[in-house]
Amino acid sequence: MTDLIAGISARRFLTSAATLALAAASAALSSAPVLAQDELNALVWCDHTDPALIEPFEKANNVKVNLKEYEGTGAGLSIIDQSRPGDWDVLVIDGVDVQRAVDKEILAEMPADALPNADIFPEVRMEANNSRDGKIYAVTEKFGYNTVSYDKTKVDPADMKDMSKLWSEKYKGRIAVYDYYLPMIGLTGIDLGKATSSLTDADMPAIKDKLLALKANAKQVSDVVSSQTALATGEVDIVFGGGEWLTAGLVKDKPNLDWTIPEQGAVRWAQSIGVMKSSTKKDLALKFVQYIVSPEGQARLATSSCYWAMPANAKAGEHLTAEQKTALRWNEQADYLKRTQLYPIPSAELDAKMQDAWTEMLQN
Secondary structure, three states: OOOOOOOOOOOOOOHHHHHHHHHHHHHHOOOOOOOOOOOEEEOOOOHHHOHHHHHHHHHOOOOEEEEEEEOOHHHHHHHHOOOOOOOEEEEEHHHHHHHHHHHOOOOOOEEEEOHHEEEEEEEEHOHHHHOOOOOOEEEEEEEEEEEEEEOOOOOOOHHHOOOOHHOOOHHOOOOEEEOOOHHHHHHHHHHHOOOOOHOOOOHHHHHHHHHHHHHOOEEEEHHHHHHHHHHHHHHOOOOEEEHHHHHHHHHHOOOOEEEEEEOOOOEEEEEEEEEEEEOOOHHHHHHHHHHHHOOHHHHOOOOOOOOEEEEEEHHHHHOHHHHHHHHOOOHHHHHHHHEEEOOOOHHHHHHHHHHHHHHHHHOO
């Protein structure tokens, strides 16, 4: 986030009547003075940093939106803990973690009639996550899938419909694994026939063994950029944990890249946006949230330069091209939503065990 500019420039006092008269005449001839530009500070994911998304709001409201990008809810909450009350006005957060922010009294209540909830795809409204005791603290803005991305010229697309193939000798050394423990543990659990919503300590030994076998079959475990680059350059043929967010924005230049939901299912992620409780600019912050979840804002967010994914507002389709909707699999969402599960939401104790299992996998 750019630092707020402080200080006042020195001004010369006008002391003579003649000078005052000249100043008055000049003022009358000049255009109206420019109002000081307001500022809004938002803690966001990288897809919100695209000027094509932010600039229309800035121009329409004569505001400068200062953005700080972060990855992972833990990192975002740490930034907030180290900030002063009022430093942040808007927060983008993983949908399954909204309740953590509510517990920490980070988010402000938003009026239901100020949000287009009726236009949000029902399956991703996530009322249980975005609300508490009838009060709305966040709204879903974008969603997608951690699943299987691949180069369809180098693998058998039929194989990609069976998640278990990623553990087969056929694809040994040709796979990149997305380096984020929650969705990958969720996917591994799904391959074992377990529901992400009901994982327990008792499931972790089998999941850990499966992760270790996956690591042995993979070429690399890497972050978003490294995984995407490896697939695009042909260094790997498959990204386990990828999805439309990894490949949709590349399809125009790389039509050989594709993604699918295996028959076993996949993990669905959703991101939410809300107003910070300590913000001193709540009206402007709410206006920003309203823009982001408007059909126009949603279309721009869905096709952000950082990564593409499905807009939560169904009316965004009116502002997407046929090619963009094809890349996002717009017409297949009803089926995908039925066959995917949300990220695991573990207790603190189970979360620690999941992270330990992931760390052990990385170190082997």
